[in-house]
Amino acid sequence: MKILVTLLLFLIMAVQPVAACKCLTTDFKTAYEQTEIITKGIVTNIGYKTYDELLTAQEFDKLTQYFKAEGMNLRVLNEKVFIQIELEISCTYKGTISSNKIKVYTSSFHGMCSYSNFELGKEFIVYLSRGPLTEHSDIAKTVYTTNRCMRTRPFEKEEDLLLCNAMYQ
DSSP states (O other): OOHHHHHHHHHHHHHSSOOOOOOOOOOHHHHHHHOSEEEEEEEEEEEEEOHHHHSOHHHHHHHHHHHHHTTOOGGGGGSOOEEEEEEEEEEEEESOOSSSEEEEEEESOGGGTOOOOOOTTOEEEEEEEEEESSSOTTTSOEEEEOOTTTTOEEOOHHHHHHHHHHHTO
């Protein structure tokens, strides 16, 4: 699932009282083919962030103006709507990551397919997309994102073996 769709749903949820995440069951082969970056790392920090904490002042002003123009609830701009996970990367199975430490974002709303099972100090296999923090690519920098529909999970030897085999095919 692409980040733009996820964040669009997030914005819709900000103005509607009910939303639910519905993931299609994704087999390994499909998930591998559709995912830009797959990596393994240890969670070194978990925090909750607002738009204001993640965007520059200019980006935040643009987003605020967009929310106002669309009649959207401005309250969400000051809520902790993102979970920020810091990972120390030990292996990249697919794609390229330029650092051994990265920040990954997911929605803090369970109904928005948030992956909220990260645990400090634990190793995870993380399926990532790289995209804008908001649906408006001119408003925010590109970040790594994940959600529970993308096969992100605690490290499992079976998944590791599947990924290692896929790397060499």
